[in-house]
Amino acid sequence: MSGNTLGTLFAVTNFGESHGPAIGCVIDGCPPGMALSEADIQPDLDRRRPGTSKFVTQRNEPDRVEILSGVYQGQTTGTPICLLIRNQDQRSKDYGDIAQSFRPGHADYTYWRKYGLRDPRGGGRSSARLTAPTVAAGAVAKKWLREQYGTTFRGCMTHIGGLAIGFESWEHVPNNPFFAPVADVSAIEDYMSALRKSGDSCGARLRVTAQQMPVGLGEPIYDRLDADIAHAMMGLNGVKGVEIGDGFASVAHRGSLHGDSLLPGGVGGVVFASNHDGGVLGGISNGNDLEVAIAVKPTSSILVPRATLNTAGEPIKLITKGRHDPCVGIRAAPIIEALLALVVMEHALRQRAQCGDVREGFPGLAARDD
């Protein structure tokens, strides 16, 4: 527990600060016998890392991950896996003048009140940089789930600020710096260029999905699969909203429209006529794709002057210099894939624990398609 651990059976404990010597995580509970090396993890870190386009922070971090434990002769041993990423390009002097003031929209004030002190360098622990260890851990979960169930995870951006991007195809996502599922991103580039000139920032909406989901993951009350997904997503910096399936659009739905009908077919003997519920029924996965959307607020570090207080309690005007993403949502797709994978991984192990010998299903069909 104690706040910085995600999961219980596949437990990821995150540590580090933006400008400290290193960041990383320990994964406790990884099943043994899976082939694993840094090469399995680095690609997702590279997708998330800063400095890769002019639309994101120019901080130059190679984000090279080192496996310190839990792997022997290229295989997971079942013991804790420590993943370490050394910080390289700290410019802590950029943050000298914010040490004595509270940036609006930032965690400066709340950390100061909670702990009585704070590490102001680059936001310390509240920096989005701390999502890197999450991405690294997620890569391990993704690999296991893909090998075990064929489950895959994909995220993309669907709205940037006031601009609706639309969805054409997943195949476009790797081909542009915005993780946009469209072929032509010139409108996004224009939007972002204008935004950068204004010194302001904008929010974003993203979508993440899991396909080939095992059926039966989740708990009936409290630790439902969708509840744990919401926890993971809302725990990401700047996220202000989470939807499963049709989300807030469900409010205006009639039950006769919303409920996903079961039809015969598929590997397990059932397919759904629709997916308004986003792959979860009663907190438990139904085999449909998991469909999750999040809202990311605009970056709080902007060049537009803001009213705030300093640590003496005096009103001041503040501009946040330094190297920042004008839209933190741009780099969020690999992070929410990782978060979704970590939640599914946790529940896959829980399901094995409690229901590992359940062998039920439609008569005449293989008992479980997972």
Next chain:
Amino acid sequence: MSGNTLGTLFAVTNFGESHGPAIGCVIDGCPPGMALSEADIQPDLDRRRPGTSKFVTQRNEPDRVEILSGVYQGQTTGTPICLLIRNQDQRSKDYGDIAQSFRPGHADYTYWRKYGLRDPRGGGRSSARLTAPTVAAGAVAKKWLREQYGTTFRGCMTHIGGLAIGFESWEHVPNNPFFAPVADVSAIEDYMSALRKSGDSCGARLRVTAQQMPVGLGEPIYDRLDADIAHAMMGLNGVKGVEIGDGFASVAHRGSLHGDSLLPGGVGGVVFASNHDGGVLGGISNGNDLEVAIAVKPTSSILVPRATLNTAGEPIKLITKGRHDPCVGIRAAPIIEALLALVVMEHALRQRAQCGDVREGFPGLAARDD
């Protein structure tokens, strides 16, 4: 853990099924020395209980709570508090024909696949009836938080199906069966009457807030206050979306608009010029009101015939009879108040554990207003 417990330090373990002998919960970790009797809990249960208007299920359950442990001479002792509610008005025969079929939008299929068997009577454990123990536990948390910090919790309905209710005043909420914050609910009554005639159901949007919040509750990564709120809310039956503060509207915001400026004033030396962030910064409460909204999907039990499968895997048409809420969101306000209170309670205790001796604040002011 194991899925049916909410919280770690103020840990609420929920048990029971809709048509079993009893439902209830055990609260472990309640601070000692608080005056507590059934009279502190029953009012919130009465707000939630069924059968109180023609717009909700007609099941007649008194929902009388009994305190079985943890209270001595009218005071909490610090030991586990077991709260028991006997089921009274089970009509399990209503559910005879759904035992062999999977209702669309219900947990029937996922329970059957997860556990290999299920209790079909009234939805078994997936019934909304299981929110009663949550409400009971929430009443204990509410009382402690009110006495300790003056924190109060209020929920209301803001949209029912396609009808936007608007917000006039909290004072109207107790005066109508919809928990609507408006004086005139005739439009809602007309809407619901038409819906009932159609045999269909609708969704709802609700809002819940905590006022007089202590500053500093929450953890930096993963177990953020907003993350745990999202977990609790999305863990409620039928919830498909959660927002903190401006939620999905934040996507289109500019940073210069969204970030809440700090101004001098108030008990702790700071007030915020706005509350776009809904009371949480960097996962930690900032003293602003917590502002949370949820989307509830339409009830899945409807009289409109639906395509589905039976347990033999054969396609059938299904109508769900029995006694159901045409809009489960109507009775949700006391539940989301309870859930919010349970999350705040948990983090209040965690904060005392780790930071109980932090004595920082603006110079010349009392160190903490909490």
Next chain:
Amino acid sequence: MSGNTLGTLFAVTNFGESHGPAIGCVIDGCPPGMALSEADIQPDLDRRRPGTSKFVTQRNEPDRVEILSGVYQGQTTGTPICLLIRNQDQRSKDYGDIAQSFRPGHADYTYWRKYGLRDPRGGGRSSARLTAPTVAAGAVAKKWLREQYGTTFRGCMTHIGGLAIGFESWEHVPNNPFFAPVADVSAIEDYMSALRKSGDSCGARLRVTAQQMPVGLGEPIYDRLDADIAHAMMGLNGVKGVEIGDGFASVAHRGSLHGDSLLPGGVGGVVFASNHDGGVLGGISNGNDLEVAIAVKPTSSILVPRATLNTAGEPIKLITKGRHDPCVGIRAAPIIEALLALVVMEHALRQRAQCGDVREGFPGLAARDD
């Protein structure tokens, strides 16, 4: 967590006080599909219950257990199982005069200091009566482990006060009120009769074993199987020492004697030449019988006058009347069987979670004998 829960995957949350309306527990995480009724639980409760011989407390409690949830049509559903035992024979007046004083060796003083108040009736929550829910939960774990792996649990008394009982055979244990593994218990009867006349009490030493153990249960560091066994045993009222295998005798052993040699044979291809390690190597079960011993201190409620303080801080002399066991160890055998079963159950589920697909073993043999 929060102190009154044992286990994480098979999580038993205990509630109640000696003289409150009821005691009980909630089991969260029980695998579904196991036949279960009160008849599976009651026999172990009957073995533990008071009033069955003149050598134990004369409190008359039928200890009838009621299953309130988690079982449908005689099968576990996978949802929480609440087990309730109503208290019947409270005589709280017996405890009137101890409410204002601290009995030596009892938890009176520590509860008062911890919580600021305490329930003095029958020791409140510190009463050995609260072991009944543990025994009930243990009966569920025992049944599952027996059905799944053939594992069985047996406890007996080996020393009572200064009297070494010796070990003849497990078959004698059910035939005398002392759980003594000997045919002739007249020496014990004489010893206890003399003790009762003296108004004093004595300690005991017990042994508990698990046979037909699956291999591989336990974690490498901290949550080792033996660590969790020690936690469970030392968590029992009055226990002051725990041994695994040869225990304290190991201190004087040479390594050449102590290490248990592996020999070919058995179902899994290995048998051990000895069992000095008590069935655990490196924190993980090796298939040998689990061998555990505990020391129980003498009952603190005695008729011999003792020096102590009252709640005003004044020195007084105290005699503890009421109905007490002169040796609480006498009824401890079913309790430590239950505790051992609960720990093994927890680790069996953990093992399935993490290593459910491990299929290694000696070439030419079935991969796992569990």
Next chain:
Amino acid sequence: MSGNTLGTLFAVTNFGESHGPAIGCVIDGCPPGMALSEADIQPDLDRRRPGTSKFVTQRNEPDRVEILSGVYQGQTTGTPICLLIRNQDQRSKDYGDIAQSFRPGHADYTYWRKYGLRDPRGGGRSSARLTAPTVAAGAVAKKWLREQYGTTFRGCMTHIGGLAIGFESWEHVPNNPFFAPVADVSAIEDYMSALRKSGDSCGARLRVTAQQMPVGLGEPIYDRLDADIAHAMMGLNGVKGVEIGDGFASVAHRGSLHGDSLLPGGVGGVVFASNHDGGVLGGISNGNDLEVAIAVKPTSSILVPRATLNTAGEPIKLITKGRHDPCVGIRAAPIIEALLALVVMEHALRQRAQCGDVREGFPGLAARDD
């Protein structure tokens, strides 16, 4: 959870293998604002580290600890503290021939059965080397407890093999390589020299104590303070027995002897006439010194040939070469101090969480002496 974490509020997650690149731990939940640097941790690591006398393993590890996170400008920030120790003197070739065989008394067989594979280099994760991160974390807990409550922790060896060392004074402990509380250790030196010549190993008995204990730490059932102490101690490599207070000697005690009488006096208004209970009553600290003893089994790595099996299931004779402690108990004193401090730390934070506002005590005295 997941096995390699000790504690919930002060949660220490241990990672690493004996011959991997590094070992270490992450401490989550450390209170903020405490001065901390490597210099606070290194002395305890130096007390534990190998190669410091001819009576312990000659592996030469400087065990230099590096703080990677959670400290800013010399103060703990309240965020996770990662402590890293690079391995230096690995000689994995020493272990080439044990990769295909199971050393008696070692975890080789159980790891192989649990995980399907194992890291044989130096025992991998089952090596006593993994106690170094525990010692490092314990140093942080010790510092906080000393500053907060004045609590101090001391361990020593009282028996080595068949040799009873006795207890003269704590002041002798740092002056000899055996952590023996006696001035003249020549008998121990002779004993150990003879043992080394024989190629065999021996066990040990150690004692650890906490002084100036706060009152009220511990939970009533299951997570009692003594239970968590037993868990921590039995979780240490090679420990086969744990005692609190008089331990197994309590079996032969009468209640009139064993119960510790309360007398007026002291800071909190009470002193105890004796300490048979070792500082714990009803699972909760009573302010008396914590008194704990453990039994450590003889080292399993010996030069005496042993019968065992190889991974093909064939019987072989095995000698364990490499660099080993002939008595692992010799270096255990700093480890058990650390373990005791970690358990007390955990419960100190839990106590603040639940009972932080309890203000009870004897009339006319300061409410709490902690």
